[in-house]
Amino acid sequence: MGWLHQDDESAHEGFVIAVLPDGSDGPRDTFDELGETDGAFAWRLKYDGAHGHPKAAGIKADCYCGWRGPRRPADFNDPDAAEEVLRREWFHHVEVSLSQTLPRRIQRLMDDLEEAVLGMMAPPRTPAELDDTRPLIAAHAATLLRNQAARWQEEAVRAAKADYSWEEIAKPLMMTKQSAHERFR
Numbered sequence: 151m152g153w154l155h156q157d158d159e160s161a162h163e164g165f166v167i168a169v170l171p172d173g174s175d176g177p178r179d180t181f182d183e184l185g186e187t188d189g190a191f192a193w194r195l196k197y198d199g200a201h202g203h204p205k206a207a208g209i210k211a212d213c214y215c216g217w218r219g220p221r222r223p224a225d226f227n228d229p230d231a232a233e234e235v236l237r238r239e240w241f242h243h244v245e246v247s248l249s250q251t252l253p254r255r256i257q258r259l260m261d262d263l264e265e266a267v268l269g270m271m272a273p274p275r276t277p278a279e280l281d282d283t284r285p286l287i288a289a290h291a292a293t294l295l296r297n298q299a300a301r302w303q304e305e306a307v308r309a310a311k312a313d314y315s316w317e318e319i320a321k322p323l324m325m326t327k328q329s330a331h332e333r334f335r
Contacts, residue, residue: 152179153237155244162213162247164240166233168197169208169221178212194229211236217243246314249322267291307334 152165168176179192199205209232211219219239225232252260270288303323307330310319320330 153240155241155248162215162240162244164211164213164237164244166193166209166236167212167218168193168206168224169210170197171204171207173207175210175212175218176206193224194226197224198226209233209236211240211243213240213243215247217247219243242313246318246321249318250324263295267295304334 152163154164155162165178167178170176176193176197179196193206193209196203197206206224208221209224210221219236222232222235267288270291271285307319307323311334316331317327319334320327323330325333
C-alpha cells in the first residue's frame with residue numbers, strides 16, 4: 151500500500167513507480183511485492199540493477215485517479231528522501247484535486263446557516279411571528295456573511311500563494327487564472 155487519502159467524497163492512493171531505462175513507466179507494486187519488502191517500495195529492490203533486473207532511470211509518483219508526477223532521480227543511496235519528495239508532490243496533487251470538495255462538517259454548517267437565513271425571509275403575518283420571520287435581519291445576515299466570506303477568501307488566497315500556482319488557486323475560486331491573478335495579486 152502506498153499513501154492514502156480518503157474522505158467521504160473521494161479516495162486517492164499514491165505510489166512510487168520506477169521509470170525504466172527505455173523511458174517507460176514500470177508497473178505499480180503489488181501488495182504481495184510490498185509485503186515481501188517489509189513495506190519498503192519494491193522499486194528499491196526490483197529496479198536496483200542487481201540480480202538481472204534493470205536499474206531504474208528515475209522514479210515518479212503515481213495516483214490511482216490517473217495523475218502521474220514528473221520524473222525524479224532514483225536515489226538508491228537515500229531512497230527514503232527520494233520517496234519523500236514524491237509523497238509531497240502527490241499530497242500537493244490531492245490538495246488541488248480536492249480543492250472544490252467541501253468537508254462534510256463545513257457543508258453541514260453551510261446547510262444549517264442557509265436554512266436559518268431562508269427561514270427568516272417570509273414576511274410576518276402576525277406580530278407574534280416577528281421573532282421567527284424577519285426578512286430585514288435575513289438581508290443583514292446575508293450582507294455580513296458576504297463581507298466575511300470576501301475576507302476569508304482573500305486570506306485563503308494569500309496563504310495559498312506560498313505553495314500553489316495561480317492556475318491551482320483559480321480552480322477553487324471558479325475563475326480563470328488571469329482573473330484570479332488580477333484580483334488577488
